[in-house]
Amino acid sequence: MKILLxxxxxxxDSNKESLISSIKQRTSSKIEIFxxxxxxxxxxxxxxxxENELERILxxxxxxxxxxxxEAMEDESIPIGxxxxGSANGLASDLNLPLEQEAFIKVALGDKKKQIDAININDQLCLHISDLGLNAELIKEYEQGTFRGKFGYALQTIPxxxxxxxxxxxxxxxxxxxxNRKGIMLAIANSKQFGTGAVVNATGEIDDGIFELLLFKKLDIFEVLKTLKKDAQLSPEFLEVIPTKKASIQTLKNVDFQIDGEYxxxxxxxxxxxxxxxxxxxxS
Known part of the structure; x- marks a missing residue:
């Protein structure tokens, strides 16, 4: 059996060649790289x-x-390491995966697995967090910029x-x-935090059979800073949380939209x- 990488x-902003080398050193399985x-x-x-019999996909x-x-897997049940x-690794953070290369390679090549939920959004798959509004606007500007990584995000925030x-x-x-609600952003969350580390859905679980709609009513710097703490209680004047299994959202005008960090x-x-x-x- 093969491993698809x-x-x-x-x-x-990292070099991927050392990653490939480290993976090859840790496994005897044949690796197909895409x-x-x-x-x-x-x-x-x-x-x-x-075309291949795969034991896992990294x-x-x-x-x-x-x-x-x-999305490419469709109904296949191949586990993912x-x-x-990425510039933002929200799903990895929600799963408490290590961010150091040797440590996350060890986990990805290990045996311990977990089944997680996803969300079907307009016939697209969402594994983490999608949103309409301010954050999607930021991602659009970031993708049009020349700088990658968190520095690229930071560079686009103020404008x-x-x-x-x-x-x-x-x-x-x-x-x-x-x-009916008014806000600067409406997120569809399958997890607790954005890839930047901001905890916006403290009670959210990635395997509980529901998702949360997160309505951010206004821009409040004090409340935004509170999201840097994992146990922070956000004010209901800033954030409204609506748990559900199914929802439809209508806006009066076109609003920028992103899924899992992709505009x-x-x-x-x-x-x-x-x-x-x-x-x-x-x-892990």
């Missing part, structure tokens, strides 16, 4: 899965690269805050209610539904 060459290009990646990964990149591989080398088109009007429908487009309508125990991942 999927590498996003531009993720984060480097993403941004063109037909899902189709190409799907072909590699079909993913070197951020949340967006993991999402790419999960996460090698967190994005000044140029945001929010607040936005959201109409939210869940199984039992319809509400999608500006849109007016989103449908989301939980997919319990969708993916098997290696954990």
């Amino acid at each position: 999927v590498i996003n060459p531009i993720s984060g 480097r993403t290009t941004g063109k037909d990646d899902i189709k190409k990964i799907k072909n590699l899965i079909t 993913v070197a990149g951020g949340d967006g690269t993991i999402k790419l591989v999960a 996460i090698l967190p080398l 994005t805050l000044f140029n945001t088109e929010g607040p936005y009007d959201f109409t939210i429908k869940t199984n039992d209610k319809t509400i 999608c487009k500006a849109l007016k309508y989103v449908e989301a539904e939980i997919l319990p125990k969708k993916l098997s991942v290696f954990i």
Whole structure:
């Protein structure tokens, strides 16, 4: 059996050759290497899965690269080993994976696994956090910039805050209610925190069969700083949390939208539904 190693060459700011060398030293399994290009990646990964008998898939990149591989797998049950080398590694943080290279390689090549949920959002897979509004605007600017890594995010933060088109009007429908809210951002969260480490959904669990809608009502620097603490209690004047298994979201105008750290487009309508125990991942 083979190991498929999927590498996003531009993720984060690290050199991937030492990673490949370390993996080869730790396993006797044959390794098939695929480097993403941004063109037909899902189709190409799907072909590699079909053509090879795989014991696991290792993913070197951020949340967006993991999402790419999960979409290519469709109904396959091949476990995924996460090698967190993205600009933001929210899923790895939620799973308490180590961020040092030798340590996360050991976990990814180990035997301990966990089944995690996913969310179907407009027929796309979300493993971590998606959102409409301010954060998606920031990701759009980041992807158009020239600097990678967290420095690239930081560089875009101030101009994005000044140029945001929010607040936005959201109409939210869940199984039992319809509400109208105004806010600068509405997140669809399958986990606790953004890849930057900001804890915005303290009670969220990645395997509990539900997701949370997180409505950020206004920009409050004090509350934003509180998200740096894992046990922080955010003010209801800043954040409203709506747990659900299914939801639809309507806006009055097009709002920038992202899934797992990858900018999608500006849109007016989103449908989301939980997919319990969708993916098997290696954990420490």
